[in-house]
Amino acid sequence: MKIFTAQINPTVGDLNGNVRKILDALERAKHTGSDIVLFPELTLSGYPPEDLLLDSSFIDAIEIKLEEIRLATKDLVVVLGLPRWNPRKKEKFLLNSAAIFKNRELVGFKDKTLLPTYDVFDERRYFEPGSEQFIFEHLGWRIAVTICEDLWQHSGLVDYTYYEKDPVLELKDKRPDLLLNLSSSPYYFEKKHVRLAVFSAAAKTLRCPLVFCNQVGANDQLVFDGHSFYLNEKGELIQIAKGFVEEDLIVEIDTHACPCGFLENGIRDLYSALVLGVKDYFQKQNFSHALIGLSGGIDSALVACIAKDALGAEHISAIALPSRFSSEASYLDAALLAKNLGIELKKIEIDAIFQSYLDLLKPYFGETPFDITEENLQARIRGMILMAFSNKKGSLLLNTSNKSELAMGYSTLYGDLCGALAVISDVTKLQIYELCHFLNRKTPIIPESILCKAPSAELRLNQTDQDTLPAYELLDPILEDYIERRLSLETIAEKRNISLEMVSRLIQQLHRAEYKRRQAPVGIRVTPKAFTKGRNVPIVQKWR
């Protein structure tokens, strides 16, 4: 039994493009003599289609495209994900389904049983759960089809939720010989391990091999890492596709195949996820050129590296925008980085404009002390100049805010929060250092001085981040405890050996900055809990 696992990169809503990718994969599969072609979840619509699903003409158009695909399944079994009308009159009008074709005949539909409705997932908003487990026969094999979450409950590793149904147990009596899973399982840091544990549990319980096909590519906030794989009936990994690229994983089911390991490098994967997030955000919208404000600090340095790897050095413009508070060293750092990356760097002094704002406002502000107002003015002048270049040149501004500062509101709305895409908004400051050291592992792309100096916004004299914030070594783990692990303030205080009062103060500051994050650009999600989609916290609230 030969399975062609088509780890493709669909674009949400791009029916023509997605059909083309599907038909191309079928062609390639035929050339390899494969028996079954397996696609990711919701291949036809792309995942997540969100409220496009509420447009009935979208669902109707998908139905028509499905017919086009059926005709191309001669001599093949094809298992393909799509949203479809629910034939029964139920709470929701749609099903998240897999269509199974065999030599141009529809064998049937498998409807997703477990519908994740937590974190970034909102499948109950659109879909009715399927109730039956689906098995079809091919070449004497009994083949079970499942969709993503269907296999997760069994492992006990799903957070937020406890489904009453367990499709794995329901399949047990049906004794499948092979288990297929269509997924659109988004990346987060080191999720590969979690996925292997989850799917291994299903393979072991059913004592049958499992082939998992995951979507690859980025759509808005979500990055899908691919890493499709084949496990044997003992749940051991036999083959795994590359991450972050399209790949045809051709699986020959063989009970004697030797288990393989896989090279794990969490930081490398994280970097690849960020690069793919940028690349697809641009490509899927037909943009090619990015603009970055290069301060000489570590955040914009990292974003410049990511952008270069995503779009090519010739498609990146960088601008340094020093003010009276910027050190010459910062500019030299930015210039050296730009040289190392081979990207263009302009230098535009903002001090004259800053002074003209101060003069304009003097009659109103009088002798009030220099405060956040004047700091923000500088950040906003930079934002304005960058946006002027973005408008004039048709390039997209990349935002360089990191998760630690977004958490604390240590950023200026309409200033350094400008941009089309927040590249590292889900990366903490400590991880940013790790990523930079990873990039510098062979040759020092990012100048050492950028990595060594104390982080500073350079918006007032001799400012450093730690004038206002605790050390990132202290702050970042607290943020992870609260945001990702949802620990209580008491538990955090105990675990991190600091006062409850200090934890409370930081968490209160985090919640007070909610209004800023609500206006931040969409960001690439790389942890189990990012600030954009998946975290719905009221702005007006008095709990924290």
Added chain:
Amino acid sequence: MKIFTAQINPTVGDLNGNVRKILDALERAKHTGSDIVLFPELTLSGYPPEDLLLDSSFIDAIEIKLEEIRLATKDLVVVLGLPRWNPRKKEKFLLNSAAIFKNRELVGFKDKTLLPTYDVFDERRYFEPGSEQFIFEHLGWRIAVTICEDLWQHSGLVDYTYYEKDPVLELKDKRPDLLLNLSSSPYYFEKKHVRLAVFSAAAKTLRCPLVFCNQVGANDQLVFDGHSFYLNEKGELIQIAKGFVEEDLIVEIDTHACPCGFLENGIRDLYSALVLGVKDYFQKQNFSHALIGLSGGIDSALVACIAKDALGAEHISAIALPSRFSSEASYLDAALLAKNLGIELKKIEIDAIFQSYLDLLKPYFGETPFDITEENLQARIRGMILMAFSNKKGSLLLNTSNKSELAMGYSTLYGDLCGALAVISDVTKLQIYELCHFLNRKTPIIPESILCKAPSAELRLNQTDQDTLPAYELLDPILEDYIERRLSLETIAEKRNISLEMVSRLIQQLHRAEYKRRQAPVGIRVTPKAFTKGRNVPIVQKWR
């Protein structure tokens, strides 16, 4: 049977404040000799609590507060909404419940059966549906308790969804003598009629009187209008509480009571909703002072009126920010409006700063023609100056973008899209005219010249909105057809008697501006489909 309907205004997450309001209402109820006190849905947490529900210490704290309330129910029956732990191990760990107390004893819990998961509602994200209908006895009456959506399915008026269960039919066999409903039913334009039709159907089917208690007040985007009411067993309206204010509606159930009408004025209600939206956004965050950029146009004029009615003239600062393209007439209009409202108006010319940006950018932009870049620069200078005042004075900037321009992307990110709260972001341009005429119905508060002149952003010479956009008389109905009514492009073209090509072009323009709306301030929702919460459309998509 005397029912004290406590139409109160809780704040999300404010457990102490909400308990105080509840205990105060119990005191007032005792003074009136009431038998039953009825509160809105999720009274204790405030609605919608969103992801605060995922903080287990929040649910634990609510459990403790409930005990405090139980002790205060001497000689009363109290029906109160709250989230609580699901005692059964089910998909979701929480229930959206009503606790029923009788003279300090817990009679039981009624768990919401139908959980709306569409539009602004995401209850399946948090809650498990209740399965049983609840009846308790008091003074010989059989009293059924239902929560909001529970009564909607029966009417057939729920969009997006078709529940298999119908709690009204399930209650029919139980023959209740009285039906209570706890709601947090958000306002939209003329929703009162829909609600009366929905609840009337339930009362008629069960042939029993119905008392409906709705939350009042605004939390983030949502405004709850109150308008709690009492219907007789024929489904006729007997009593209705005021909208947009807290009120104790004291209902004496009486089969001989005469039906009443109610004064309907959709535009007046819409205005009240916007005022309450601003008022609560400020009060619930302990802000008192608002800042507005007054252009002399109709949008900012309306927002100034709303702000004055919400916060008082002495708490509003307005700034006119003319450029070389602003007419003197616009400033005079702004000045007259400010005088009429009794609000302070400053005038700050932005032309010198605009020129300094042009000079700064000249070496880079050369002789490229004046385009959107230079238009945006002016809007952003205004945004920056307003934000400087906001920062220096601790006031919140009100955003004045309307729904028509937000739809079309006819607005500048980080420019006129700045602000803490988008007051009229869910109001179309045509409705803005209606609201202004409503305000001017007795005396001309808004100068006639503001209402008469052609709308213009005044960002280039002799510009009007209609240089770029179709007439609002044409555009607004198309937007409503597409956004609120979800009609197909073909249907819209036919209905509005325009070419399909033109509809397609407008809808494409609408989707292309998604990235701007994603960074717009949170806006007050006053239609069945606003751009903020409740409409999840991907930025990167190729369907439209």
